[in-house]
Amino acid sequence: MATPCLTIKDMTLAYGDFVIQRNLNFTINRGDIFIIMGASGCGKSTxxxxxxxxxxxxxxxxxxxGESLWQAGPEDRQRILQRTGVLFQSGALLSSMTLAENVALPLAEHTHLEAQRIRELVSYKLALVGLAGFEDYYPSELSGGMLKRAGLARAMALDPEILFFDEPSAGLDPVSAKRLDDLIRSLRDHLGATIVLVTHELASIxxxxxxxxxxxxxxxxIIAMGPPKQLLAESKDPRVIHFLTRGETQKRYASNQQPGVV
Incomplete structure (x- = not known):
């Protein structure tokens, strides 16, 4: 039976009087790779x-x-959010720090671990994302795909239950984007993390x-919810179909996807 990890209830997103989205109700279950999708400007990143x-x-x-994020006080909210890790589009690494120093930062700020243990954990996290041996490199010395993976290592530093990704494949070539997809799926499978992914990339979706x-x-x-392949096969809404096919036929995209992928 599915176990709710995040529940969004009656949410309205707005900048002042300007409403972006309203009446949002959905549940993200433990172990999901959950996609937030829609056209540019719809409010995904918001x-x-x-x-x-x-x-x-x-x-x-x-x-x-069962804990409310926005009714909690500042200390409880901080405690709740320590269960999460976030990978932003840019990777958000500090350019003046090495990869090891970037990944070590949340461990130094939020734990009482000794320096040697932090170094060991940093090396482990970097190895998980395929960056073993790159501890002393600076962000400027890495490719775009490596920067994304380094940002992911830092997002995982505190062993979060939930990982959030904002357009992780943005700016990557198709090969690098697929490697990142494979890595995200592997982390879900091997670490048991729940993944929440904002993206418009059909290949990843x-x-x-x-x-x-x-x-x-x-x-x-929200005008549709459910597994992406199911939406492609069953949705009758032309807006959903147009997005999921980029204006091409359903059959073309469905035939290009490998069966059994979740």
Whole structure:
């Protein structure tokens, strides 16, 4: 039986009086690779910021398990959010620090581990993302794909239950993007993490997405939810179909996807 990890209830996203999305209700279950998708400007990244505590909703709430994020006090909210890790589009690494120093930063700030243990954990996290031996490299010395993986290592530093990704494949070539998809799926399988992924990349959506919501700009709410492949096969909404096929036929995309991928 599915176990709820995140529950979004009656949420409205707004900048002042300007409403982006309204009446958002959905559940992200433990172990999901959950896709937040929709056309540019629909509010995908804005929704992510509400889920990770960077923006307070105009209405509604986010529940981590049974705990309210936005009714909690500052200390409890910080405790709740320590269960999460975030990979932003840019990777958000500090350019003046080596990879080891970047990954060590959350461990130094939020734990009482000794320096030697932190070094060991940093090397382990970098090895998990295929960057063993790159501890002393600076971000400027890495390729785009390596930067994304380094950012992921830092996001995993505190062994979060939930990992959030904002357009992780942005700026990557198709080969690097596929490697990142494979890595995300591997982390879910081997570490038991729940993944929440904001993306408009169809290859990623179909390759790794186990569940999803589709945000629509015109309706200003969710107009479809469910496994991406199921939406492609069963949705009757032309906006959803157009997005999931880029205007091509359903059959073309469905035939290009490997069966059995969740």
């Amino acid at each position: 929704l992510l910021m509400h889920l990770i505590g960077l923006m307070e909703p105009a209405q509604g709430d986010v529940f981590y398990g 179909f390759a790794i997405g186990s569940d999803s919501v589709f945000l629509d700009t015109e309706a200003q709410t």
